[in-house]
Amino acid sequence: MSEELIRSFETRLAVSDCHPGADWYILFVKLHEDISEALPYLNSALEQPTDYRHSERILLWNSGKKKYAFRADEIAIAPASDNDEARELSGSIIKTVNNIWKRKDEITPSFEGRKPLPNVLDIYKLLPGSNCKKCGFPTCMAFAAVLRSDFMKSSLCPQLSEHDFKKVAV
């Protein structure tokens, strides 16, 4: 018998109820196994940011331009453009979940939800204040306000230390 946590699944693409005219879909990966026990391990091991709600057994994760929602028997991913991308995304996320589950003895599970958003001034203090616009924003303060809720943009400022930013924001 296979040792994989997820051994089989089905996929379906659906139009988003919130964006009915959009040219992309939500990919639903229906799992034939229950992964709720794995969610705290995923919360710990997946690259941040994640947001875990233990009482509801739901884990949210942003990775690049994709958003993931893990539930006991389903993983929803958006946006997905077509069946080819659906195959690629589903195969990749199943592999990731199975790999993390295999390593669970080395991982401390996390039952924590997302930390409150950091203070804009705390982020601003990490920026040089030169308003050079290289990040695409008119001022360091404007960039700090954006970073508060979109950590992924941190690399846009060449002078922001990832190490310092993670201490404040993740």
Ligand code: SF4
């Ligand atoms: S690139 Fe950095 S220093 Fe320049 S404006 Fe943006 S945040 Fe400020």
